[in-house]
Amino acid sequence: MPAPLNPSAIALLGLVAWSLLLVFLLVNQRGLLVFSGRMRVNAFAADGSNTPSEFGQRLVRAHANCVETLPLLAAVLLYAIASGQTALTDPLACVLLGARLFQSCMHLISTSALFVWLRFAGFLVQLLILAWWLLGLSDLL
Structure with a gap:
């Protein structure tokens, strides 16, 4: 029987999901x-700029934002799991996942100044948690 998932593993799988x-x-x-028939299969711009709806453009950027940070977040979580150091990552793992979901949702809802600030706040939380974990895993704390 597999071991129950710890918060770090839940966050890792949640980021991928x-x-x-x-x-x-x-x-x-x-x-x-x-x-x-509204678009040809080979007509999509990689950045979503020619997608007929603003939501489509925001969806492309929200996905790209996830893919851009996933390797960093996953690498640190995997390292903590593999090295048995999840005592450091577990307390903030679900906060990190929540901040990622929040950032994406704010991106999907609007590009107004308020939502860009909210999106940035979610991103900043992720960066601060990642930096904290790196310092802790490298024994600099």
Whole structure:
């Protein structure tokens, strides 16, 4: 029987699952555009700039933001799990996942100044947690 998941493992899997969910939404949206004849399959700009809806453009950026930070966050969580140091990462692991979800949701909702500030706050929380973990895992604390 596998061991129960600790908060660090839950956060790691949650980060991957969230990125996967966003890519499924992106594929679904693009598939609907292609199959409805509104766009050609090879017409999509990588940055989403030619997507017919603002939501589609925000979805592309939200997914890209997840993919950009996932290697950093996953590497530190994996290191902590593999080295048996989850006592450092467990207390903030779910906060980190929550901040990632919050950042993405703010991105999906709006690009108004308020939501950009909220999105930045979620991102800053992730960066501060990551820096704290790196310092702790390197015994600099």
